[in-house]
Amino acid sequence: MMKVLISLVLALTVAMPLVAQERSGPLRIEITEGVIEPVPIAVAPFLAENPAAADFARQITAVVSADLTGTGLFRDLPREAYISQVTGFDAPVAYADWKAINAEALVVGTVTLTSDSKLLIKFRLFDIFTGQPLGEGLQFAGGTGSWRRVAHKVADQVYSRITGEGGYFDSRVVYVESTGPKNDRKKRLAIMDYDGANVQYLTDASSIVLAPRFSPTGDRVLFTSYESGFPQIYELAVGQVEKRALGLDAGAMTFAPRYAPDGRTVVYSEARGGNTDLFRLDLNTGERTRLTSAPSIETAPDFSPDGSQIVFESDRSGNQQLYVMPAGGGEPKRISFGQGRYGTPVWSPRGDFVAFTKQNAGRFHIGVMRSDGSAERLLTASFLDEGPTWAPNGRVLMFTRESAGADGQPALFSVDISGRNLKRVATSTAASDPAWSPLLP
Amino acid sequence: MTFLKTATLVAALFALGACTNADRFGPGSGNAAGGIGAAGSVDDPTSPAYFNAAVGDRVLFQVDQSTLTSEGQATLDGQASWLLTNVAYSALIEGHADEQGTQAYNLALGERRASTVQNYLISKGVAPNRLRIISYGKERPIEICSDEACYMQNRRAVTVITAGAGV
Incomplete structure (x- = not known):
């Protein structure tokens, strides 16, 4: 069992190499009795680009968070703990503020409901301790009935980029x-x-x-x-x-x-x-x-x-x-x-x-x-x-x-x-x- | 007549069971057609009800085994002579397993048990075309506790009498 735990930790380390070194204190991935302390992340509420998208934005955020925390690898920091809020998709990330609440990664997203009832979802993932984006921003489009699948796809991307493993939520x-x-x-x-x-x-x-x-x-x-x-x-x-x-x-x-x-x-x-x-x-x-x-x-x-x-x-x-x-x-x-x-x-x-x-x-x-x-x-x-x-x-x-x-x-x-x-x-x-x-x- | 009691109880328990074979009379896996036990009177030696109650419609098996006990053989001797006398009937032999096993394996094990009974009845002279077999694996327990007292009742092969002289 230890072997796999170690390789999982390795995967996390490889995905965020600088993080692991700098985080000799904050990174609390501990192998105790086969339990790893979940990594704290912030899935910031996805921003609705227009009022009609508000409900979708809230629901998509909830599913992304549930997917990630459901793995047992992540802990989604409560909104009340946020020092700064995400104000826009391209707004500069206040890395110090996220670092201060021990967030290791930040997920930022927006949701737009187009006039022909399509959902456009954009997301970005940031590694707080390196102060760098983790991979490219991505955009998904789909009908309103597919909002759950899009949320799963976003979560799959986040999971995959951080662990180095393939995703499994959109299944x-x-x-x-x-x-x-x-x-x-x-x-x-x-x-x-x-x-x-x-x-x-x-x-x-x-x-x-x-x-x-x-x-x-x-x-x-x-x-x-x-x-x-x-x-x-x-x-x-x-x-x-x-x-x-x-x-x-x-x-x-x-x-x-x-x-x-x-x-x-x-x-x-x-x-x-x-x-x-x-x-x-x-x-x-x-x-x-x-x-x-x-x-x-x-x-x-x-x-x-x-x-x-x-x-x-x-x-x-x-x-x-x-x-x-x-x-x-x-x-x-x-x-x-x-x-x-x-x-x-x-x-x-x-x-x-x-x-x-x-x-x-x-x-x-x-x-x-x-x-x-x-x-x-x-x-x-x-x-x-x-x-x-x-x-x-x-x-x-x-x-x-x-x-x-x-x-x-x-x-x-x-x-x-x-x-x-x-x-x-x-x-x-x-x-x-x-x-x-x-x-x- | 503790056996009769069991048979009646079984029939009552499964009164609502799905019926896959309209012309069957026995309580069998729990698919009793009318929900009140087998056809005919238990006092009529030519009736399926008599077969279930007096001859005994089932044999029990040890854990993960399909060999017949001496008690099982005695029951099957009775079943064979009843079938040889009452030629207007044929039988569907249902094999069952208890819940201590994986699903596919238990399906195979139930089939093995039913086949053992089928072969024994054939060896006693019952025509092969009057005996069909099926396995329910662990899908149709009659007793529902998770103790050996229940398991031993569930590890069974039930000979269900059906109208017709065979295929």
Whole structure:
């Protein structure tokens, strides 16, 4: 865990090299018990360039601030602490005043509502201790309905420039909404912004739906449904109601689908005669290929980001463990060797880690390891944590946490790959099976 | 008749469960058609209600296992002879898992359990075309506490009697 914390600190240091040196006092990034003191920044209220833009300016500022502070890396200084106010986009920055309140960075922005109802958003980022802008100013334009996305894009820029990592705020999550008691759950597919806003439903609650997965471009979703009375894989286009069965063998259960990075190949599990194996399907030709033929359970497959390998779980050794094999099939290599059972492996979009669910001694964990099985690290522990999914930048995981007992309910949680910043994701109902989209275009 | 009590309770619990198969009679996964238990009288040995109550419609499994206990085999012997006598019915065998496991694995494990029951019934002479299987993984628990007392009831394969002589 220390390693990642250190590299995170390094990333911050690299992004603001002079800052780190000058800030031997003020910069309080402390590594204590895996907790870093959030860096104080000032997200100054975005200025409305015309009165009609005032509401948008206020809301956009709030979302930018929430995105950044939600990472656990930043603390947004309260407005009451400001010594000087931002008076204009091009007004000189009173660095000394911001330095005096310990702001390490300042975000300045303006919002204009044009006569044809377009929003123009400009922003700039300043490094207070170097007294320099951090990167160029940027301008975004969009319809009034897209103000949240624009706010996320601004926050992604700020996050990216300060941490050196890719952003992840302008993204969506598809998940399973769950209502009703534990023994009579109603489930339907839902999609929302990564922060829980803009919820839309993709299916009704008339049949069980499980484990939705985004296509690499985020415009299609694969999932398992009992609509026919039998678990089968379906695909739907986001934004359209229509869904289609993948047309696999109706006599066998199919589940746990996942797109390849090319978006046209799908790997999935088929259960037949007490044996579950992995298959791949070419969505264009309908051609199916068997990838495994072992008497054990092979399931929960996922592709490496380059599409050349598949990581999956198998109980061929006697209990659930993680394996990697060539994407076309071939001899699997076991990568998990610790105590307990390992399942639901998902390859980081950056390729550096595989996240998984681990069961050991009656507890569930979300963890990460290198794809060769080294450097295993557990990030969470609870009665039931399951099914991690990667943020587009490969630095944050979302997963299902279910509480115990007769009143137990699932909820979505997220955590950094360092194990920091564990928190519940805001959903209005019980929710499970999250899948994070790529960064939106 | 503690078993009858359980079956009735199950039916009551799931009275509102979604019905995926209109001609099924058993409480099964909780999709009881009418919400009042299986068709017919428990006193009529040819009725699905009798099958559920007197023969026993389910077998239970150990943690992460799909092998039959001797008690399970005895239940399945009864199921086989009932099915051999009552040829107008076929069965859907539902495999289930408790919540101590990941979703996809539990789907596969439930299928393995259902398949074990299917194979056993076939070995006792029931025609394969009268036996279909499905897994619900951990999606349809009948007991909802998070203790072994509930888990052991949820690790089950339920033989749901349906009208029709098979496919």
